[in-house]
Amino acid sequence: MNGQVVEEKLVLRNQFDELGRLSEWVSEVTSRLDVTSRTAFQLDLVLTEAVTNIIGHGFMDEEVQEIWLLLRYAPPILTVVLQDKGQAFDPLEQPEVDLADNLADVEIGGLGIHLIRSYTKSCTYQRLNDSNILTLTLQETGY
Amino acid sequence: MELHLETLDNGIKLIKLSGRLDLAGTQQIDNDFAFNTTTTAAAIIIDMSEVEFLASIGMRMLLSGAKGCGNRGGKMVLYNPQPLVADALQTAGLDRFLPIFTDIEDAYVAVQP
Secondary structure (H helix, E strand, O other), rough: OOOOOOOEEEEEOOOHHHHHHHHHHHHHHHHHHOOHHHHHHHHHHHHHHHHHHHHOOOOOOOOOOEEEEEEEOOOOOOEEEEEEEEOOOOOOOOOOOOOOOOOOHHHOOOHHHHHHHHHHOOOEEEEOOOOEEEEEEEOOOOO | OEEEEOOOOOOOOOEEEEEEEEEHHHHHHHHHHHHHHHOOOOEEEEEEEEEEEEEEHHHHHHHHHHHHHOOOEEEEEEEEEOOOHHHHHHHOHHOOOOOEEEEEEHHHHHHOO
């Protein structure tokens, strides 16, 4: 890629069966960008979790709406902006997973946001012009 | 996503998972997985070597299985996950409840009553 900036776009519907198309897109784009398998895996994971959250929480009615993804790779920084016109929903305000010390007491939930925070260099949320805008950045480490 | 169950001579249930444990993959096997992990007190090893991807929904399935298995007095461990899958499990903190082994003999010992 010789350090040049690359931009890629994807539009998804707010339906869970679109997650397959998301992962196929991530696979195709990351192989073209020649990033490591670690970065490709982590990007697939954080976008899967983020889009799952948006589809699950952002829309009250059954109307089909769109989620726009803009990926920008300015090596070594990968930035993805996810935008939708669902109701205001800040996934970063959701409680993180609280794994108890004892398996029997473990409440299962909140893993997605924990994974997003862990695998991103930064994640920010904005509500702008009736849109949710979630910006995630990852760093290609080269290994 | 595929689930293959084998009961070994030593009585241990070896459950081999293959494919992507994302939403679609998890939905394909979660009933089968829950049935095989939570209905009897069993020593269970989950062979993760052919799991290529793991999202939180798949982690919840694994954790539910371990919890159900433990509630019945059994024990469940993970065997040989690919490095990126192992990293995701550790990042999520699941390895505290689902011990990860790379040596099958060690896994046998860990699940014995």
